[in-house]
Amino acid sequence: MSDAEDKRGNALYGPQPDVSGASGYPDAPPRVGFFTDTSVCIGCKACEVACKEWNAIPEDGLELTGMSYDNTRGLGADSWRHVAFVEQRKPSGGQETGVAHDDVDVFAAASRLGTDVPSPGPAAAGTPAGRISPLAPEGRTELRWLMSSDVCKHCTHAACLDVCPTGALFRTEFGTVVVQQDVCNGCGYCVPACPYGVIDQRKDDGRVWKCTLCYDRLGVGLEPACAKSCPTESIQFGPLEELRERARARVAQLHAAGTTDARLYGESADDGVGGAGAFFLLLDAPEVYGLPPDPVVTTRDLPGMWRHAAVAAASLMALAAGSFVRRPR
Secondary structure, eight states, X not given: OOTTBOTTSOBSSSOOSOHHHHTTOTTOOOOEEEEEEGGGOXXXXXXXXXXXXXXXXXXOOOOOOSSSSOSSXXXXXXXXXXXXXXXXXXXXXXOOOOXXXXXXXXXXXXXXXXXXXXXXXXXXXXXXXXXXXXXXXXXXXXXXXXXXXXXOOOOSSOHHHXXXXXXXXXXXXXXXXXXXXXXXXXXXXXXXXOTTOOOEEOTTTOOXXXXXXXXXXXXXXXXXXXXXXXXXXXXXXXXXXXXXXXXXXXXXXXXXXXXXXXXXXXXXXXXXXXXXXXXEEESSXXXXXXXXXXXXXXXXXXXXXXXXXXXXXXXXXXXXXXXXXXXXX
């Protein structure tokens, strides 16, 4: 058995075209997942609300962070979907640039909107006489919002599955990864194992919770609640291979339109987790959205580590035995 395989004969990393078959589902349907196109996300949070309503997820705080319009902050045991708000001082692709605003305090300027400000010249079109927007001289602005609905990636090689001692985490026939709360013992091993920081424990009982990709809905032929509720089709659900083809075509379309920063994240089967079951079209680097730039399944090196530990233990035993043999009488 090579370092890249575990005791079940499944590769711990690299491409894995049939994750359901490798998990014991010989007649499984095509693997399904999410394609999130952040270029059309409007930050409405309908996906967050639908997820909470369908899965009966507790409320996790309604106070604003003071940093953006986001009040959920990130994924957690009580937030299986999280819409990120990223404010940038740069134009969208293909947009005509206006006046630079590098020295603008956005929140201070927003607080002055609608107040009388002496105009240095003729009012911009659509602006009441005597009033100008401190954010948009001449009616233009170089501020933009990047919005993205984050979720569990349902990795091809899921470290959470590898470290779970009770079998609470399992691979479904649809290729997704689900937690069985009635089996979870709250050990928390899966929390640091996740390269994306998705899985989280609830403080009241210690059990872990995360997106199930609405496993109960899939079983009766329905799409996940978040995708069903998305008004712009930013969240798209379907067979994973079809979504990947659609995503590549969308990136090519955006590049042709001048949005050259558009890229796919989690789509490649050659990445550190063998490709994600939930992947994204981003308009900037992954770090901007709070995503790791080069995620790697954390259990990838376990076979090699155990082998080296066994070799070290055998060497110590051999040294100990040798010292007794050579001991003078």
